[in-house]
Amino acid sequence: MTQKLVVIGAGMASGRALEYLTETAPGAFDITLFNGEPRGNYNRLMLSPVLSGEKTYEEIVTHDDAWYADRGIATRFGEPVTGIDRDRGVVLSAGGETPYDRLIVATGSAPFIIPVPGKDLPGVITFRDLDDTNAMIAASDGGGRAVVIGGGLLGLEAAAGLAILGMEVTVIHLMGHLMERQLDPAAGYLLQKDLERRGIRVHCKGATKAILGEDRVEAVALEDGTVYPADIVVMAVGIRPETRLAKEAGIAVNRGIVVDDRMVTSDPAILALGECVEHNGQLFGLVAPLYDQAKVVAATLLDDEAAFRPVQTATKLKVTGVNLFSAGDFADKEGRDDIVFRDPGRGIYKRLVLEGPRIVGAVMYGDTADGTWFFNMIKDGADVTDLRETLIFGPSAGGAKADPLAAIAAMPDSAEICGCNGVCKGTIVETIKGGAQTLDAVRAGCKASASCGTCTGLVEQLLALTLGDDFARPVAQPMCKCTDHTHEDVRRMIRSMELKSIPAVMQELGWKTSGGCHSCRPALNFYLLAEWPLEYHDDRQSRFVNERNHANIQKDGTYSVVPRMWGGVTTPDELRAIADAADKYEVPMVKVTGGQRIDLLGVKKEDLPAIWADLNAAGLVSGHAYSKGLRTVKTCVGTEFCRFGTQDSTGLGIRLEKVLWGAWTPHKVKLGVSGCPRNCAEATCKDVGIVCVDSGYQIGVGGAAGMEVKETEPLAQVATEQEAIDITVAFVQLFRETGRYLDRPHKWMSRVGLDWIRERVMDPGTRQDLVARFEISQSVYRKDPWAEHARAEERDKWAAMADLTRMEAAE
Template sequence: MMEKLVVIGAGMASGRLLEHLFEADPTAYDVTLFNAEPRGNYNRIMLSPVLSGEKSYAEIVTHDDAWYAQNNVTCRFGERVERIDRDRKMVVGAQGEVAYDKLVIATGSDPFIIPCDGHDLDGVIAYRDLDDTNRMIDTAPGQRAVVIGGGLLGLEAAAGLRMRGLDVTVLHLAGHLMERQLDPAAGYLLRADLERRGITVMTEASTKCIRGETCVEAVELQDGTVLPADLVVMAVGIRPAARLAKDNGLIVNKAIEVDAQMRTSDPDIFAVGECIEFAGQLFGLVAPLYDQAKVLAATLLGQDAVFAPKQLSTKLKVTGCDLFSAGDFAEGPGREDVVFRDPARGIYKRLVIEDDQLVGAVMYGDTADANWFFGLIKDGTDIAEMRETLIFGPAYQGGAAVDPLAAVAALPADAEICGCNGVCKGQIVAAIDGGATDLGAVRATTKASASCGTCTGLVEQVLAATLGDAFQMPAAQPVCGCTDLSHEDVRRLIKSQALKSQPAVWQELGWSTPNGCHICRPAVNFYLLADWPLEYQDDPQSRFVNERKHANIQKDGTFSVVPRMWGGITTADELRAIADAADKYDVPTVKVTGGQRIDLLGVKGEDLPAMWADLNAAGLVSGHAYSKGLRTVKTCVGTDHCRFGTQDSTGLGIRLEKRLWGSWTPHKVKLAVSGCPRNCAEATCKDVGIVCVESGFEIGVGGAAGMDVKEVEPLVKVATEDEAVEWTVAFVQLYREHAKYLDRPYKWLSKVGLDWVQQTLTDAAERKALVDRFDLSQTIYQTDPWAELAVREKARAFAPIADLTLEAAE
């Protein structure tokens, strides 16, 4: 008979414990999981990207409902445990009792709230869980937020709130930020970086009280300074959540006391995570929590295991700040510092050496060699022979630059590669030996680089060092000659640094040319347009000639004009208008396109405005055949006329085209809707293809029929037309928000993986949020560029621009 295991707390430590337990023996225990939050396990260290808008909650969920169901876990979420009856071996929850044979307490920690006057006002919150994060997200842009605490958590909160458009002030009691991890010089650089983002930083600032009647109105400091505030975030520290253990007679000092097997003073009760104390130590970083989880899983299965705390390092996850700290960097007798400064690039490195050993390291701006330095500190390596070149990292040991992969190859098997998920080099090598030969496979097998992503480059280096020539390191190509940054870097920095204009991009990201070039300007224009639809105004002069003239340029300098025909449907009046335009403007060629439209070829550039006016007057709008946007939605006749049709494919195609037209996307997007599996509309080779079946609609994505021929991959099956529209719009918006400029959907999918797209879109709340963001952008940009008023307003766009008179890349 299975033993009964009750776990109190669904945090990261207990989640990893259950993973180890089920992997080793899924039938060992009948598990009941309590959690005070109304949800299961998610990656709490990734709450800051959720706050900033870079990730959704769905992306940081580590165990979803299906995982708990698959492992037969009884979930009691949203239910607090009131007490433990140790004599009867019962856990008493708000909804009743549960018996246990073994009990695990994983209650984590509670945020410390400064007990000043006003700390209980509405609008004063901590930053500890998803509910706190959502409260900050719900605070309207433009309001004033005061973050009390300049440590790791407080700065992540401040950066996220600033990216949400709030006016943010950070108050810190010490003389410089993150004083436990940073020396004053690195603290200064961090402060300067945050201030460049528009965050006000006040050090040596002591809070006297929080003002307000029922809601927070201001924060008053001890020196009399008053800061108006609509939101106050307390991020001044945490305390182990050990009350439940203490109230029920377990030994508790600063936290729940455990031995090396994670056993409390009761032999059938164990504890893991931030709520424990071992050998006088408390734990707040994720790596030791994962080590504890592994030890406890072995203990519960009757295996020998011992918890031994390791040396820890800190990496700041405030997007755009590269910061690393490890060891002891305090000054003292017998210690010497090696310091490297490059003020122009914002780089600072400090190494602390004692008795020919590296004992501390602080780095800001360039942390690429952080793991190597951390290994030297942990291992107590004698650095006497490399003393002169130590500051330059592993690539320069021996007096000259060597293969950087040699340093990675030399890392021991227990060297930590992914701090977020506690993955060491040995686990990655084992996954590679087991057949994981690319980044996606390693990520899926080990979770390395699956969270914040800062270790991605190091994971790729482990792949390269292990596989040798069989692995081809992906090259991050720069956008153009104006910058060394890749498309992905530029897009990430536009979001993280809230850059909302082209001059801001050129200035803040160090462009070598003052106004960009014909390669980077269209890309940056799109990224700004997609990421900041309310704040950024489209720049026609940063578009290719086709998009400026709203027609495709031909090899003889004339243009091709394609009116839009919704879903391939037209009328006699529309056809007469097209025929009249062809006659009036001496159009030499009229062609039916593969996308069920009519193309007027050979139109003179000077005739374009007048032709557009005539077509507009007949009710025709632009088909955007020239654009990086929705081109056509091809349909068959469906149930209207075909005896094989299962759904109204024409109606759905028209509905989708009217919903999606005019949306700028990273590349052209083509859709098709076939009324039955006979697939007359060729839906299976489109960017989005929908095949109607008796039970509803099968949606596929990522097809291609150009230089690459590729069948769609199945995204989802839905029952209703409304669902088909919702999924399609959400997919297009996800593509808009994440893809590299000029990557078709199939190329984007090959990089991010269909699994991630499906996981993201399966979350109903995230799907709705994507649709809402798409609709928001459409209210601004879904206008007909052929409209006579638009033509007049954009007249300057037709002036020739030497560096952009190029054909749009197909």
């Protein structure tokens, strides 16, 4: 029976949730959508262009009437909900009672009205919706005077729009500079000067005392005695979560409606999202986290695993044609340094706040082109020691566009270029003059850029500066014949351009071959899956044949079946189930693998669904022996039985495998955990190997024992098992996020450098972020492929085919 879903509020957050819900499971719910406004979802971020006349309302509509009708959504616009009866499962409105099985509260926020005399006079307007915008447009007819109370983003957008409409505008702001939440005082000052050049008066440190007038607004009086005449007053001093309905219904409310990680309120039948919610004590006003909430709401309603994990966001704004950018924490604190660039002639200001070797905050005014680069450095906790001399100029490290080598040329020979290996500019130049004419030759000659790689750009600039026209910048190999882009370019553009499907990537990046090829489609499928785990749906047809069939094809066309044995440990019941399956399906070979598992070889394709149904029933899940993902965690018996064991290697191996299983990676990943330096589990030639010692755990990475034989390189030594698990998970997630498809970890390590990896996984904050992102992905993809409900129909079909085949054979 179809469940009844009622949604209160047709804003941007609930609109995105309905998109996910109806695209993922059309017809799963009978949906009724209420909205207090007499219209559906539109882009509130675009109200400023509507106010200024640059756009019309029709141009900012996100979901029109046809969109709702096509999805069978019953709309009740202009009909505010007046109450929620949780006991009877109904919402109350002017149209009567509407029953629900599940309810979404997306009531947004309400503008804060300063409690001063005159606040209720006609002509006092807020700036939250289309009706407010239309009221301002109507009031501006014929010019007049407007006072905007509030110098944040919303207030300045209102001021700019009213000025364009011909009004004389004054902005009153309580704080010492405009947009104090996004800008530091210097950037706020530049913004104020720019606004004043555009004819907008700005009064900072202005406390409103009263709004004056008889029948309507006439003026605004400040505490300092200043009086500004006004025909309209726009209140834009902030917002508060709209929680009235939830509070009256007895739902838990603090500052906002309290929700858990799955966006569920204190009533398990009721979810909430948007500006009205509070999650772990935090409120949300930017659109990016609201859209993340929408994904989680849709997943929760469909009983899929998902969790809301707020991530750090940057603010990139455009007010009256001026570019603004801010990210991180730029407050003045002890132990911090500033790097500041000012160009008054061009109206450009940039400030980076450093704490030790890392950027913790960035503020940019006028030129924000490098904002994303700085933001990524803040998120990654990147060490910028090597780049400090030219850091403020961005990734070009040149500053002046006319001569991008000017900054590097001006550096003294003693300036350190490669911090990892302590190589200065003079040493690199001497190496180049000595015959090193390529980046690899410089790395071999003096080790500059041979470790983390963050100084590669500077080394290449020194090559270009020293060799002139003789320097041939290396040409990176494209990912396949369908494109000129490298793997790394494609990954960056998927992220920066928010491309979320294979067709979108091919369209936006100019793929040469329609539909791609056998090389690029699997790579794109993985990159999209790794970047957007909550939004992208795995494209089965873009996987290799083994991954499509969830089993390894053999040379005779049969398949191998490898159940997972956690840490190489099994039970008599599991062995009986494997033996029964081998008998029932006439498996010609049963073999113990090198990864401490049992392989059933020679299984017919048509028998795969049935044999896995039997194995699943016995509690066995796929060993993913066919996947680009975690294969095995090999262990020895450790302290439980071995007289030499120093730690519980078996238990650690099992815990690691249960955390990591099902995770797709650029290539297969194998682990080993040895209980002592005797290394019986061969941990020192695995992608990740842990050797237990008396004092804790030695973690090595980048080993191999296939066509290339490599010993692991030491990553870390830690005292606790949890640290070993977290570092391993962070390493795997970093590999997932930055590895090139079909490269094993040791090849990836040779490209990015072990120091670069160690810096990230050993930093507690960065490691925690990596683990959190891994867990989000696992909430979607940690599933046994044969046990998924979505494959039930396919299994039934294959089982019927298998029965038919057996009957034909019997005849």
